[in-house]
Amino acid sequence: MAVLGIETSCDETGVALYDPEHGIIAEALASQVALHAEHGGVVPEIASRDHVAKLAPMLRQVLAEAGLGWGDLELLAYTAGPGLVGALMVGGCVGAGAGLGARLPTLGIHHMEAHLLAPQMGTGGPAFPFVALLVSGGHTLLVDAAGVGRYRILGETLDDAAGEAFDKVARLLDLPYPGGPPIAALAELGEPDRFAFPRPLARSGDLNFSFSGLKTAVRLVVDRCVSEQSLDRERAHIAASFQAAAVDSLTGKVLAAIEQTGYGAVVMAGGVAANQALRQRLEEEAITAGFRIHYPPMALCTDNGAMVAYTGWRRRADAEPGLPEVIARPRWSLEELKPPGA
Numbered sequence: 366m367a368v369l370g371i372e373t374s375c376d377e378t379g380v381a382l383y384d385p386e387h388g389i390i391a392e393a394l395a396s397q398v399a400l401h402a403e404h405g406g407v408v409p410e411i412a413s414r415d416h417v418a419k420l421a422p423m424l425r426q427v428l429a430e431a432g433l434g435w436g437d438l439e440l441l442a443y444t445a446g447p448g449l450v451g452a453l454m455v456g457g458c459v460g461a462g463a464g465l466g467a468r469l470p471t472l473g474i475h476h477m478e479a480h481l482l483a484p485q486m487g488t489g490g491p492a493f494p495f496v497a498l499l500v501s502g503g504h505t506l507l508v509d510a511a512g513v514g515r516y517r518i519l520g521e522t523l524d525d526a527a528g529e530a531f532d533k534v535a536r537l538l539d540l541p542y543p544g545g546p547p548i549a550a551l552a553e554l555g556e557p558d559r560f561a562f563p564r565p566l567a568r569s570g571d572l573n574f575s576f577s578g579l580k581t582a583v584r585l586v587v588d589r590c591v592s593e594q595s596l597d598r599e600r601a602h603i604a605a606s607f608q609a610a611a612v613d614s615l616t617g618k619v620l621a622a623i624e625q626t627g628y629g630a631v632v633m634a635g636g637v638a639a640n641q642a643l644r645q646r647l648e649e650e651a652i653t654a655g656f657r658i659h660y661p662p663m664a665l666c667t668d669n670g671a672m673v674a675y676t677g678w679r680r681r682a683d684a685e686p687g688l689p690e691v692i693a694r695p696r697w698s699l700e701e702l703k704p705p706g707a
Protein backbone atom coordinates (compact mmCIF):
# COMPACT_ATOMS: atom_id res chain seq x y z
CA MET A 366 0.00 0.00 0.00
CA ALA A 367 1.42 3.34 -1.01
CA VAL A 368 0.85 7.00 -0.20
CA LEU A 369 0.76 9.52 -3.04
CA GLY A 370 2.25 12.94 -2.28
CA ILE A 371 1.55 16.15 -4.21
CA GLU A 372 3.58 19.35 -3.75
CA THR A 373 2.50 22.62 -5.40
CA SER A 374 3.08 25.27 -2.71
CA CYS A 375 5.49 27.42 -4.69
CA ASP A 376 7.44 26.95 -7.92
CA GLU A 377 8.05 23.19 -8.05
CA THR A 378 5.45 20.63 -9.05
CA GLY A 379 6.30 17.43 -7.19
CA VAL A 380 4.59 14.05 -7.20
CA ALA A 381 5.85 10.90 -5.46
CA LEU A 382 4.75 7.52 -4.16
CA TYR A 383 5.98 6.36 -0.76
CA ASP A 384 5.77 2.80 0.40
CA PRO A 385 6.84 2.02 4.00
CA GLU A 386 8.64 -1.14 2.88
CA HIS A 387 10.52 0.23 -0.13
CA GLY A 388 10.63 3.99 0.49
CA ILE A 389 10.06 6.27 -2.50
CA ILE A 390 8.98 3.97 -5.32
CA ALA A 391 8.37 6.57 -8.02
CA GLU A 392 8.67 10.32 -8.27
CA ALA A 393 8.49 13.22 -10.68
CA LEU A 394 9.56 16.82 -10.27
CA ALA A 395 9.04 19.79 -12.56
CA SER A 396 10.85 23.01 -11.71
CA GLN A 397 9.43 26.34 -12.84
CA VAL A 398 12.71 28.16 -12.30
CA ALA A 399 13.14 28.97 -16.01
CA LEU A 400 9.60 30.43 -16.17
CA HIS A 401 10.19 32.81 -13.26
CA ALA A 402 13.86 33.62 -13.90
CA GLU A 403 13.21 36.53 -16.25
CA HIS A 404 11.03 38.15 -13.55
CA GLY A 405 13.72 37.77 -10.85
CA GLY A 406 11.35 35.92 -8.51
CA VAL A 407 8.25 33.73 -8.40
CA VAL A 408 5.18 35.18 -10.16
CA PRO A 409 2.17 33.56 -8.39
CA GLU A 410 -0.18 33.44 -11.38
CA ILE A 411 2.47 31.86 -13.62
CA ALA A 412 3.15 29.32 -10.84
CA SER A 413 -0.53 28.29 -10.53
CA ARG A 414 -1.02 27.92 -14.27
CA ASP A 415 2.06 25.79 -14.68
CA HIS A 416 0.97 23.49 -11.82
CA VAL A 417 -2.38 23.08 -13.62
CA ALA A 418 -0.62 22.12 -16.84
CA LYS A 419 1.91 19.71 -15.29
CA LEU A 420 0.15 17.95 -12.42
CA ALA A 421 -2.22 15.49 -14.14
CA PRO A 422 0.38 14.10 -16.59
CA MET A 423 2.88 13.78 -13.73
CA LEU A 424 0.36 11.79 -11.64
CA ARG A 425 -0.18 9.39 -14.53
CA GLN A 426 3.56 9.10 -15.08
CA VAL A 427 4.32 8.27 -11.44
CA LEU A 428 1.55 5.67 -11.17
CA ALA A 429 2.69 4.04 -14.44
CA GLU A 430 6.31 4.00 -13.29
CA ALA A 431 5.33 2.19 -10.09
CA GLY A 432 2.93 -0.10 -11.97
CA LEU A 433 0.08 0.94 -9.65
CA GLY A 434 -3.52 2.03 -10.17
CA TRP A 435 -5.50 4.44 -7.99
CA GLY A 436 -7.06 1.45 -6.22
CA ASP A 437 -3.65 0.33 -4.99
CA LEU A 438 -3.16 3.52 -2.98
CA GLU A 439 -3.89 3.98 0.68
CA LEU A 440 -3.84 7.74 0.97
CA LEU A 441 -3.50 10.96 -1.03
CA ALA A 442 -1.41 13.65 0.66
CA TYR A 443 -1.06 17.15 -0.72
CA THR A 444 0.63 20.29 0.58
CA ALA A 445 -2.12 22.44 2.14
CA GLY A 446 0.14 25.31 3.25
CA PRO A 447 1.94 27.53 3.86
CA GLY A 448 2.59 28.87 0.36
CA LEU A 449 1.04 30.74 -2.54
CA VAL A 450 -2.73 30.38 -2.29
CA GLY A 451 -3.38 29.82 -6.00
CA ALA A 452 -0.58 27.27 -6.25
CA LEU A 453 -1.83 25.45 -3.12
CA MET A 454 -5.36 25.36 -4.54
CA VAL A 455 -4.16 23.43 -7.59
CA GLY A 456 -2.63 20.61 -5.51
CA GLY A 457 -5.58 20.66 -3.09
CA CYS A 458 -8.22 20.46 -5.82
CA VAL A 459 -6.40 17.72 -7.72
CA GLY A 460 -5.68 15.78 -4.52
CA ALA A 461 -9.22 16.03 -3.17
CA GLY A 462 -10.70 15.43 -6.64
CA ALA A 463 -8.66 12.28 -7.14
CA GLY A 464 -9.55 11.19 -3.61
CA LEU A 465 -13.24 11.62 -4.35
CA GLY A 466 -12.96 9.77 -7.66
CA ALA A 467 -10.90 6.91 -6.29
CA ARG A 468 -12.67 6.82 -2.88
CA LEU A 469 -9.42 7.35 -1.06
CA PRO A 470 -8.81 9.37 2.11
CA THR A 471 -6.95 12.65 1.56
CA LEU A 472 -4.75 14.63 3.90
CA GLY A 473 -3.54 18.24 3.76
CA ILE A 474 0.14 18.43 4.75
CA HIS A 475 2.10 21.31 6.32
CA HIS A 476 4.95 22.10 3.92
CA MET A 477 7.45 22.97 6.67
CA GLU A 478 6.66 19.79 8.59
CA ALA A 479 7.39 17.89 5.39
CA HIS A 480 10.81 19.61 5.14
CA LEU A 481 11.40 18.85 8.83
CA LEU A 482 10.52 15.14 8.59
CA ALA A 483 12.28 14.50 5.24
CA PRO A 484 15.63 13.60 6.87
CA GLN A 485 13.90 10.80 8.82
CA MET A 486 13.06 8.96 5.61
CA GLY A 487 15.11 5.78 5.31
CA THR A 488 17.54 4.44 7.87
CA GLY A 489 20.02 6.42 9.92
CA GLY A 490 17.89 9.55 10.11
CA PRO A 491 17.67 11.66 13.25
CA ALA A 492 15.45 10.57 16.12
CA PHE A 493 13.42 13.11 18.11
CA PRO A 494 14.05 15.43 19.86
CA PHE A 495 16.16 17.75 17.69
CA VAL A 496 16.59 21.35 16.68
CA ALA A 497 15.44 21.99 13.11
CA LEU A 498 16.82 24.80 10.98
CA LEU A 499 14.38 25.31 8.11
CA VAL A 500 15.83 27.71 5.58
CA SER A 501 14.17 28.30 2.23
CA GLY A 502 13.19 31.14 -0.10
CA GLY A 503 10.14 31.92 2.03
CA HIS A 504 11.06 30.76 5.54
CA THR A 505 13.83 30.91 8.11
CA LEU A 506 12.82 29.02 11.22
CA LEU A 507 14.52 27.42 14.18
CA VAL A 508 12.25 24.79 15.68
CA ASP A 509 12.30 22.70 18.83
CA ALA A 510 11.03 19.42 17.41
CA ALA A 511 10.06 17.08 20.26
CA GLY A 512 8.04 14.66 18.12
CA VAL A 513 5.72 14.58 15.09
CA GLY A 514 3.35 17.52 15.60
CA ARG A 515 5.15 18.68 18.73
CA TYR A 516 6.89 21.81 17.55
CA ARG A 517 7.88 25.03 19.27
CA ILE A 518 9.27 27.89 17.23
CA LEU A 519 12.48 29.07 18.88
CA GLY A 520 13.25 31.81 16.41
CA GLU A 521 12.39 33.11 12.95
CA THR A 522 13.33 35.87 10.59
CA LEU A 523 11.99 39.33 11.38
CA ASP A 524 12.17 40.36 7.72
CA ASP A 525 13.67 38.54 4.69
CA ALA A 526 14.13 34.77 4.57
CA ALA A 527 17.69 33.48 4.21
CA GLY A 528 17.06 32.24 0.65
CA GLU A 529 15.43 35.55 -0.22
CA ALA A 530 18.62 37.32 0.88
CA PHE A 531 20.67 35.10 -1.48
CA ASP A 532 18.16 35.86 -4.27
CA LYS A 533 18.24 39.63 -3.68
CA VAL A 534 22.03 39.81 -3.43
CA ALA A 535 22.28 37.73 -6.62
CA ARG A 536 20.14 40.32 -8.34
CA LEU A 537 22.42 43.11 -7.14
CA LEU A 538 25.36 41.21 -8.65
CA ASP A 539 23.54 40.48 -11.95
CA LEU A 540 23.41 36.76 -11.20
CA PRO A 541 20.43 34.59 -12.27
CA TYR A 542 17.46 33.53 -10.13
CA PRO A 543 17.40 31.56 -7.84
CA GLY A 544 20.44 33.25 -6.39
CA GLY A 545 21.75 30.63 -3.94
CA PRO A 546 23.68 28.39 -6.34
CA PRO A 547 25.35 31.18 -8.41
CA ILE A 548 26.30 33.15 -5.25
CA ALA A 549 27.80 30.00 -3.73
CA ALA A 550 29.77 29.31 -6.94
CA LEU A 551 31.04 32.90 -7.18
CA ALA A 552 31.92 32.95 -3.47
CA GLU A 553 34.41 30.12 -4.12
CA LEU A 554 36.51 32.63 -6.05
CA GLY A 555 36.42 35.43 -3.50
CA GLU A 556 37.76 36.31 -0.05
CA PRO A 557 35.13 36.02 2.69
CA ASP A 558 36.73 38.72 4.83
CA ARG A 559 37.29 41.35 2.12
CA PHE A 560 34.11 43.21 3.20
CA ALA A 561 32.97 43.37 6.82
CA PHE A 562 29.23 42.90 6.34
CA PRO A 563 27.03 43.01 9.46
CA ARG A 564 25.83 39.92 11.36
CA PRO A 565 22.38 41.28 12.28
CA LEU A 566 20.97 40.30 15.70
CA ALA A 567 24.19 38.40 16.56
CA ARG A 568 23.99 39.69 20.12
CA SER A 569 20.21 40.09 20.39
CA GLY A 570 19.97 37.42 23.07
CA ASP A 571 17.11 35.69 21.26
CA LEU A 572 17.02 33.20 18.41
CA ASN A 573 15.53 35.44 15.73
CA PHE A 574 17.18 36.29 12.43
CA SER A 575 17.26 39.39 10.25
CA PHE A 576 18.63 39.57 6.71
CA SER A 577 17.36 42.85 5.30
CA GLY A 578 20.13 44.96 6.91
CA LEU A 579 22.74 42.61 5.46
CA LYS A 580 21.19 42.95 2.01
CA THR A 581 21.23 46.76 2.34
CA ALA A 582 24.88 46.70 3.41
CA VAL A 583 25.68 44.66 0.27
CA ARG A 584 23.74 47.12 -1.88
CA LEU A 585 25.75 50.06 -0.51
CA VAL A 586 29.02 48.30 -1.33
CA VAL A 587 27.77 47.38 -4.82
CA ASP A 588 26.75 51.02 -5.43
CA ARG A 589 30.17 52.22 -4.33
CA CYS A 590 31.93 49.70 -6.55
CA VAL A 591 29.78 50.75 -9.51
CA SER A 592 30.72 54.39 -9.02
CA GLU A 593 34.39 53.46 -8.63
CA GLN A 594 34.15 51.10 -11.64
CA SER A 595 35.54 48.25 -9.54
CA LEU A 596 32.50 45.95 -9.47
CA ASP A 597 33.92 43.37 -11.88
CA ARG A 598 37.01 43.08 -9.70
CA GLU A 599 35.06 42.88 -6.43
CA ARG A 600 32.02 40.74 -7.35
CA ALA A 601 33.46 37.45 -6.11
CA HIS A 602 34.68 39.10 -2.90
CA ILE A 603 31.23 40.60 -2.32
CA ALA A 604 29.59 37.20 -2.87
CA ALA A 605 32.08 35.48 -0.53
CA SER A 606 31.76 38.15 2.17
CA PHE A 607 27.95 38.10 1.97
CA GLN A 608 27.85 34.31 2.17
CA ALA A 609 30.20 34.36 5.16
CA ALA A 610 27.91 36.82 6.96
CA ALA A 611 24.79 34.74 6.19
CA VAL A 612 26.50 31.50 7.29
CA ASP A 613 27.73 33.19 10.49
CA SER A 614 24.23 34.46 11.32
CA LEU A 615 22.60 31.07 10.79
CA THR A 616 25.33 29.14 12.60
CA GLY A 617 25.35 31.47 15.62
CA LYS A 618 21.64 30.94 16.26
CA VAL A 619 21.85 27.18 15.73
CA LEU A 620 24.56 26.98 18.39
CA ALA A 621 22.47 29.11 20.74
CA ALA A 622 19.44 26.85 20.11
CA ILE A 623 21.47 23.74 20.94
CA GLU A 624 22.63 25.37 24.15
CA GLN A 625 19.10 26.46 25.06
CA THR A 626 17.41 23.11 24.40
CA GLY A 627 20.25 20.83 25.44
CA TYR A 628 19.41 18.63 22.42
CA GLY A 629 22.11 16.57 20.74
CA ALA A 630 21.07 16.88 17.09
CA VAL A 631 20.32 19.46 14.44
CA VAL A 632 18.31 18.81 11.30
CA MET A 633 18.75 21.23 8.45
CA ALA A 634 16.36 21.42 5.51
CA GLY A 635 15.01 23.77 2.84
CA GLY A 636 16.78 25.13 -0.24
CA VAL A 637 19.51 27.02 1.65
CA ALA A 638 20.47 23.76 3.41
CA ALA A 639 22.03 22.84 0.05
CA ASN A 640 24.70 25.52 0.67
CA GLN A 641 28.09 23.81 1.03
CA ALA A 642 29.70 26.60 3.07
CA LEU A 643 26.85 26.40 5.60
CA ARG A 644 27.06 22.61 5.76
CA GLN A 645 30.81 22.65 6.23
CA ARG A 646 30.67 25.29 8.93
CA LEU A 647 27.92 23.51 10.85
CA GLU A 648 29.78 20.22 10.58
CA GLU A 649 32.88 21.82 12.11
CA GLU A 650 30.86 23.42 14.90
CA ALA A 651 29.05 20.13 15.52
CA ILE A 652 32.35 18.35 16.17
CA THR A 653 33.51 21.07 18.58
CA ALA A 654 30.19 21.41 20.42
CA GLY A 655 29.41 17.67 20.34
CA PHE A 656 26.10 17.50 18.49
CA ARG A 657 25.08 15.58 15.37
CA ILE A 658 24.01 17.30 12.19
CA HIS A 659 21.62 15.78 9.65
CA TYR A 660 20.42 16.99 6.31
CA PRO A 661 18.56 15.17 3.60
CA PRO A 662 20.24 14.49 0.25
CA MET A 663 20.31 17.57 -2.03
CA ALA A 664 17.19 16.53 -3.96
CA LEU A 665 15.19 16.30 -0.72
CA CYS A 666 16.41 19.69 0.58
CA THR A 667 14.51 21.67 -2.03
CA ASP A 668 10.76 21.27 -2.62
CA ASN A 669 9.62 17.83 -3.77
CA GLY A 670 6.69 15.41 -3.64
CA ALA A 671 8.59 12.71 -1.74
CA MET A 672 8.63 14.62 1.54
CA VAL A 673 4.87 15.20 1.24
CA ALA A 674 4.16 11.51 0.58
CA TYR A 675 6.38 10.53 3.51
CA THR A 676 4.71 13.05 5.86
CA GLY A 677 1.35 11.69 4.70
CA TRP A 678 2.51 8.24 5.79
CA ARG A 679 3.66 9.51 9.20
CA ARG A 680 0.28 11.25 9.62
CA ARG A 681 -1.96 8.50 8.22
CA ALA A 682 -3.81 8.39 11.55
CA ASP A 683 -5.23 11.84 10.69
CA ALA A 684 -6.77 10.71 7.41
CA GLU A 685 -10.52 10.54 7.62
CA PRO A 686 -12.62 8.70 5.08
CA GLY A 687 -15.58 10.57 3.64
CA LEU A 688 -15.98 13.58 1.43
CA PRO A 689 -12.54 15.13 0.93
CA GLU A 690 -12.04 18.77 1.77
CA VAL A 691 -9.81 21.16 -0.18
CA ILE A 692 -7.57 22.93 2.32
CA ALA A 693 -5.32 25.82 1.26
CA ARG A 694 -3.72 27.82 4.07
CA PRO A 695 -1.19 30.37 2.78
CA ARG A 696 -0.23 31.26 6.36
CA TRP A 697 -0.03 28.39 8.81
CA SER A 698 2.25 28.14 11.83
CA LEU A 699 3.99 24.85 12.66
CA GLU A 700 2.95 25.41 16.26
CA GLU A 701 -0.71 24.84 15.33
CA LEU A 702 0.00 21.21 14.45
CA LYS A 703 -0.84 18.37 16.80
CA PRO A 704 0.59 14.85 17.03
CA PRO A 705 -0.98 12.35 14.58
CA GLY A 706 -4.39 11.15 15.70
CA ALA A 707 -4.67 13.82 18.42
Ligand code: KG4
Pocket residue numbers: 375500501502503504527528529531532543544545546549635636637638639640641666667668
Ligand atom coordinates in the same frame (compact mmCIF):
# COMPACT_ATOMS: atom_id res chain seq x y z
O1 KG4 B 1 13.08 25.14 -0.23
P1 KG4 B 1 13.19 25.83 -1.56
O2 KG4 B 1 13.54 25.00 -2.77
O3 KG4 B 1 11.88 26.55 -1.95
C1 KG4 B 1 11.13 27.30 -1.06
O4 KG4 B 1 11.45 28.51 -0.96
O5 KG4 B 1 10.24 26.69 -0.42
O6 KG4 B 1 14.28 27.01 -1.39
C2 KG4 B 1 14.64 27.86 -2.44
C3 KG4 B 1 15.66 28.86 -1.92
C4 KG4 B 1 16.01 29.97 -2.92
O7 KG4 B 1 15.95 31.22 -2.27
C5 KG4 B 1 17.44 29.64 -3.33
O8 KG4 B 1 18.21 30.78 -3.68
C6 KG4 B 1 17.98 28.96 -2.09
O9 KG4 B 1 16.89 28.20 -1.60
N1 KG4 B 1 19.12 28.09 -2.39
C7 KG4 B 1 20.37 28.29 -1.89
C8 KG4 B 1 21.19 27.28 -2.46
N2 KG4 B 1 20.42 26.49 -3.28
C9 KG4 B 1 19.15 27.01 -3.21
N3 KG4 B 1 20.84 29.22 -1.06
C10 KG4 B 1 22.15 29.17 -0.75
N4 KG4 B 1 23.01 28.25 -1.25
C11 KG4 B 1 22.58 27.30 -2.12
N5 KG4 B 1 23.45 26.39 -2.61
Ligand code: ZN
Pocket residue numbers: 476480501635636667668
Ligand atom coordinates in the same frame (compact mmCIF):
# COMPACT_ATOMS: atom_id res chain seq x y z
ZN1 ZN C 1 10.06 24.50 0.73
